[in-house]
Amino acid sequence: MTLEAKTFQTDYDRPASLDAPRAPRTGSRSNFEKWAWLFMRFSGMLLVILALGHMFIMLAWDDGVHRIDASFVAARWREPFWQVWDLTMLWLAELHGANGLRTVISDYSRNDRTRFWLNALLLISVVVVLLLGTYALLTFGS
Numbered sequence: 001m002t003l004e005a006k007t008f009q010t011d012y013d014r015p016a017s018l019d020a021p022r023a024p025r026t027g028s029r030s031n032f033e034k035w036a037w038l039f040m041r042f043s044g045m046l047l048v049i050l051a052l053g054h055m056f057i058m059l060a061w062d063d064g065v066h067r068i069d070a071s072f073v074a075a076r077w078r079e080p081f082w083q084v085w086d087l088t089m090l091w092l093a094e095l096h097g098a099n100g101l102r103t104v105i106s107d108y109s110r111n112d113r114t115r116f117w118l119n120a121l122l123l124i125s126v127v128v129v130l131l132l133g134t135y136a137l138l139t140f141g142s
Helices: 032-060 070-077 080-108 112-139
Strands: none
């Protein structure tokens, strides 16, 4: 006789632990979720530093926003330091946000096919934004 927890939910909503709560957990061979969790923490800390530095330099340094125009941006992006700074900020912000959205999709999509297509759309949008943003940053003003 097997005891099964009574629930009004459908099968895919039920946590696996309800069927056999004392069964040993099967370990995942991949540590992807651990590395994704760590990436969120470290990229978030670095993004705070990069964004606050960017805002201070753009808004409070010299004349502030009055000096910013297309020629200022072109001159700034000709220097490798600022290219690396802004590329790092672009890539970290995009990947940090995509990782968070991937987690939301995983938490709230109930159907495997829906989850697959939402993640596929997310991946396509991330690749497009990263490619266009990197292209614009590296070729602006040339």
